[in-house]
Amino acid sequence: MTTVAIIVAAGRGQRAGGGIPKQWRALAGRRVADWTIDRFRGQVDHVVLVLSEEDQNAWAEFENSDLILAKGGHDRAGSVRSGLSALRSLAVQRVLIHDVARPCVQKQTIQQVLTALDTYPAAAPGLAVTDALWTGDGVLVTGMQDRTGLFAAQTPQGFHYDAIVAAHAAHPGGAADDVEVARAAGLDTAIVPGDADNIKITRPEDFVRAERILGKAMDVRLGNGYDVHRFGDGDHVILCGIRVPHDRGLQGHSDADVGMHAVTDAIYGALAQGDIGQHFPPSDPQWKGAASKIFLRHAVELAGKMGYQISNVDCTLVCEYPKIGPHAPSMRDEMARIMGLRADQVSVKATTSERLGFTGRSEGIAALATACLVKS
Numbered sequence: 001m002t003t004v005a006i007i008v009a010a011g012r013g014q015r016a017g018g019g020i021p022k023q024w025r026a027l028a029g030r031r032v033a034d035w036t037i038d039r040f041r042g043q044v045d046h047v048v049l050v051l052s053e054e055d056q057n058a059w060a061e062f063e064n065s066d067l068i069l070a071k072g073g074h075d076r077a078g079s080v081r082s083g084l085s086a087l088r089s090l091a092v093q094r095v096l097i098h099d100v101a102r103p104c105v106q107k108q109t110i111q112q113v114l115t116a117l118d119t120y121p122a123a124a125p126g127l128a129v130t131d132a133l134w135t136g137d138g139v140l141v142t143g144m145q146d147r148t149g150l151f152a153a154q155t156p157q158g159f160h161y162d163a164i165v166a167a168h169a170a171h172p173g174g175a176a177d178d179v180e181v182a183r184a185a186g187l188d189t190a191i192v193p194g195d196a197d198n199i200k201i202t203r204p205e206d207f208v209r210a211e212r213i214l215g216k217a218m219d220v221r222l223g224n225g226y227d228v229h230r231f232g233d234g235d236h237v238i239l240c241g242i243r244v245p246h247d248r249g250l251q252g253h254s255d256a257d258v259g260m261h262a263v264t265d266a267i268y269g270a271l272a273q274g275d276i277g278q279h280f281p282p283s284d285p286q287w288k289g290a291a292s293k294i295f296l297r298h299a300v301e302l303a304g305k306m307g308y309q310i311s312n313v314d315c316t317l318v319c320e321y322p323k324i325g326p327h328a329p330s331m332r333d334e335m336a337r338i339m340g341l342r343a344d345q346v347s348v349k350a351t352t353s354e355r356l357g358f359t360g361r362s363e364g365i366a367a368l369a370t371a372c373l374v375k376s
């Protein structure tokens with residue numbers, strides 16, 4: 001049984017404002033879209049992300065990821081149809097259709113929709129209306145509306161794949177959601193319990209609510225790392241994965257990449273999982289001359305296994321020479337590549353120690369790093 005989630009993310013977020021589409025705006029340390037996508041990882045076999053042609057940076061970012069990409073339509077329904085078409089060559093039985101603008105959806109809600117699809121061709125979360133309902137003319141209340149049997153519709157809305165493809169093909173357009181499309185085609189749709197926290201970010205103030213909801217459930221960890229390597233003979237140093245020509249080299253058991261070691265230790269520190277020396281003992285000859293990216297990748301993988309995402313890392317190199325400024329952008333890109341992060345999640349900077357101390361006397365280079373890890 002192959003199950004796929006289609007996340008529609010091609011809207012412009014006009015009502016939310018903020019200058020860029022809401023799915024690319026920051027929310028509790030990550031972008032809205034990152035939260036939403038992660039909610040479905042591990043719950044389904046594949047995730048389709050439907051993107052607007054205008055969001056070129058997102059296309060470039062996700063094209064080599066584990067996501068299937070599809071081009072957005074002129075309206076939400078068009079984007080859903082595009083996501084469904086992208087699955088034609090896969091043998092898909094069940095599909096969940098979800099708004100990227102609902103980043104707080106709980107795994108339990110996703111599971112309840114999937115379970116209902118064992119019995120019904122369509123299922124979706126609905127939140128029973130508990131407030132009294134009025135009609136109004138904008139100024140005055142003009143009447144009451146019976147709330148009995150009324151539900152606020154949420155996503156993910158789940159369907160048997162062939163049935164929803166046929167329903168969309170037959171629909172004239174203008175539906176509020178995919179349940180309306182499914183019902184027009186005669187599909188029985190089960191209501192599973194909605195979740196008051198599964199809000200759709202629609203207006204500017206919804207960011208504050210979503211941040212509060214995600215913050216409640218979030219485990220944020222900080223770690224620091226510090227390392228020093230002394231200068232010896234050589235004609236270059238390796239710093240944050242980049243070879244920098246210099247009239248001296250750094251001494252160490254591995255490649256002596258002091259910056260990468262500090263970042264690696266910051267990640268181990270955030271996880272309370274010791275330090276590099278504990279995972280890769282200097283007494284073990286197999287790490288002699290080893291590339292430090294082996295250590296960094298190990299720390300990143302350990303974070304993933306323990307359920308943490310790296311939100312950002314910041315590294316400061318302390319030396320008089322070599323001058324770091326011209327190399328800092330490539331160092332940042334290389335560390336981001338190794339950690340599987342975006343460049344804007346990584347910072348590499350440098351300072352001198354005003355000719356004071358061992359770094360001031362150019363006896364070696366020191367590095368400090370901080371890492372922020374998040375589990376939600």
Ligand SMILES: Nc1ccn([C@@H]2O[C@H](COP(=O)(O)OP(=O)(O)OP(=O)(O)O)[C@@H](O)[C@H]2O)c(=O)n1
Pocket residue numbers: 008009010011012013014015016023050072073074075076079080098099100101102200201202
């Ligand atoms: N052409 C469109 C329009 C909307 N959507 C998606 O459909 C969902 C509907 O939520 P909504 O709040 O209406 O999103 P926007 O259309 O982005 O918002 P607005 O109407 O304020 O511009 C969102 O995930 C949005 O990205 C889409 O994929 N393609």
Ligand SMILES: C[C@](O)(CO)[C@H](O)COP(=O)(O)O
Pocket residue numbers: 076099152153154155176177178200
């Ligand atoms: C599908 C939906 O999320 C159900 O509540 C909603 O209808 C989509 O958002 P829109 O603002 O109505 O486009």
